[in-house]
Amino acid sequence: MNAQVEKALEEIRARFSPEEFVVEPDEQGGARVRFGPVALGPSFVQETTWLAGHLPPQIPYADVYPIFVRGDLARKDGAVLTAPVTPNHTFMGQLSVQVSRRSNGRDPTVETPALEICEGIGLAEFPMKRHCSLIFPQGLFDRLHAHLFPGDGDEHAAVMLAGLVEIEGKCRLLVRELYLAVDGTDHVDGNYGYKMMRAEFIRPHVRRARIERLVYIGVHNHGGRDRVDFSQDDLNSHDRGHPALLDLAEGMPVGAVVMAKNAVAGDIWFPAGNRCELEETRVLGVNIRRLYAAPPSDRHVAAHAFNRQVQMFGEGGQALLSRAKIAVIGAGGVGSLLVEYLARLGIGSLIVIDPDTIDVTNLSRVVGATIADAVGPEWPIPGFLKRLLFTFPRRKVDIAKRVAKQANPEITFQAIAGDFSRDDVARQVLGCDFIFLAADSMRARLVFNAIVQQYFIPGIQIGSLVTPDKDNGSLDSVFTVTRWVLPGVGCLWCSDTIDRHQLAIEAKSNDEQRDQDYGSGAVNPSVITLNAVGASMAANDFLFSYLGLFAPSVVASPRRVHHLDRRVVEQVLVPNHECTECSQSSSSRFGRGIGMALPTSS
Incomplete structure (x- = not known):
């Protein structure tokens, strides 16, 4: 199989989770390929x-056509299956019904094989079961929890407005x-169930959801702990009210959530007519917390290679790591260590x-790089040897993949040799659970910070700085810093970590920088021990x-290690409540998801 087909198979597996x-x-x-079950x-x-x-080898420029489903497919109304859906075919040794519906897509970056399959079978007839999760910043979750559980044992309610990511x-x-x-x-006595929210309270929030x-x-809340579910009265109210809410929302999903202590369940309705339960609720604080409708029965058994660390955080912890999707931006001195x-x-x-x-100057600090990787065309060696070495x-990113696969052959690795500030590259990380920023450009910081705040993907920015005293040859300062960035916490704009002047310089072409006498910037000293x-x-x-695993007292603050005098300083950040990135003001990008453009280049 070629690389594009392998990528398409991975995307299908991710989309349907069969x-x-x-x-x-x-x-x-x-x-x-054959997979299932699909609802x-x-x-x-x-x-x-x-x-x-x-999947033809010309993917993504060729259709996935035709598509096959189970051979005993039958309609409830007894109608005979007719073109483009026809019975009595065989595919991969299975009696099949053939769906001969071509995709009308023309953009291979949008019309992916998984999307073609969805269109080919027709979502109106085959509504795909969605995998849906709810994500809270810690502060909003704490505020909601205090409102729902004040200690009186009664039912309380609220409305949440959420950004959408698909x-x-x-x-x-x-x-x-x-x-x-x-x-x-x-929140008053209900006409059908115990309590209800009044239409006068709901209406303006639905209107705002539609506009924004x-x-x-x-x-609302129920009693109990660790388990929760909607009552029949709740579900009946959804059947009565959610169709009208979908009409008011004009193309956006609507939903309901019920909470108990340490448990969350949800019922999310989509405009196409399908609905889904919440698979997981995630609370993003210093400790990332996961809540479910009932305790999950994870029977994951970790590979023996992880035995020593499983003794620290258990099979459940190793299972979480095995399901995690992480991005590392920058594969140089810091990034290569992170990869390993x-x-x-x-x-x-x-x-x-x-x-x-x-290049050869990277060899002292990029993990896994060898002299063979750094050979260039100017090296005085025979041509046949250059050709041999160039096969490495x-x-x-390729060296990082080699390192990762040597360390863990089972890891799924996606190497992207591109500029993170480009829109098509930055969007590759939007399905991740965590991001590490190990690149030193201001544009990378800008995009990283925006993704954390807009898509609620937590991350850490890492850097080191060596400042020599040019007059006497000594060192003025040597420090390493890690900056934790969470939704609403640690914003790089609020901490003045993004330099507007440098952003403007980086936005210029190389020719413009040279013509305007900006140069390419001085090369900063870099040492592997500082990176480590x-x-x-x-x-x-x-x-x-x-x-x-963190103690409750831990705060997500930047930590700076000053190496000359071995000081460790925890910085205190004061958030800007009017920040257009991290504040909860009506115009900020905070939690907007697909509702706002990223500050990327095309």
Whole structure:
């Protein structure tokens, strides 16, 4: 199979998360694939089907056509299946129904194989089961929890407005606004069930959700702990009210959430007519907390290679790491160390982005780089030897992949040799669970900070700075810093870590910089031991945060290590409540998801 077909198979697996996934390579570089189960629509006797099709080697420029489903497919109304849906075919040894509906897509970057499959079978007849999660910043969750559970044992309610992210077959709802219903005024005795929110309270929030392209979510609480579900009265109220809310929302989903102590359940309705439960609720604080409708039954057994670390955080912790998708921006001195640390921790999927190739000055600090990687055309060696050496990877991301695969052969690795400030590159990380920024450009900081605040993906920025005293040859300062950035916390704009002047310089072309006498900037000193301090602090903070191991007293503040006098300083940041990036003001990018453009270049 060629690389594009392998990528398409990974994207299909990510979009549908099937229990069964069978692949048969063909002889031309393509593949036949069958997977399932996938939920069917209400028109059919069967509840689920498998899906199958041929991925030609010309993917993504060729259609996935035709598509096949289970051979015993039957409509509830008894109607005979007719073109483009025809029975009595065989595919991959299975009796099949053929769906001969071509995709009308013309953009291969948008019309992905997984999307073609969805269009080919017709979402109106085969509504795909969505994987939906709810994500809170810690502060908003604490405020909601205090309102719902004041200690009186009664029911309380609120409205949440959330940004929407739909990527890789998954839907994320990002809670950015919270409106608490006042008992007796906004939240009153119900006409059918125990309590209800008054239409006068709901209506303006639905209107705002429609205008701002946000998702309206009503929330209330039940008693108990660790488990929660909607009552039948709740579900009946959804059936009565949510269709009208969908009409008011004009193309945006709507939903309901019920909370108990340490448990959250949800019922999210989509304009296409399908609905889904919440798979997970995630609270982004110093410790990343995960809440479910009931305690998950994870029976993951970690590979023996991870035995010693499993003794620290258990099989459940290792399972979380194995499902994590992490991005590392920059594969140089700091990034290459992070790649090795993360691979050895057992991270399931890693995206590494860096546009650069290795040169000989990188060898002292880029993990895994060899002299063969740094050979250039100017080296005085025979041509046949150059050709041989050039067969080895010279891009930093390829070296990072080699390191990761040697450390953990099971890791899924995506190497992107591109500029993170470009829109098509930055969007590759929007499905990640955590981002490390190990690149030193201001444009990379700008985009990284925007993604954390807009898409609620936590991250850490790492850097080192050596300042020589040019007059006497001594060192003025040597420090390493790690900056934790969470939604609403640690914003790089609020901490003055993004330099507007340098941003303007970096926005110029190389010719413009030269003509305007900006030069290319002085090369900063860099030493592997300084990089290792930052990389290890960042990787360890990620590990403790992601697995919820930090003590409650820990604060997500920047940490600066001054190496000349061995001082460690925790910086105190004061957030700007009018910040257009991280504040909860109506105009900020905070939690907007797909509702706002990123500050990237085209």
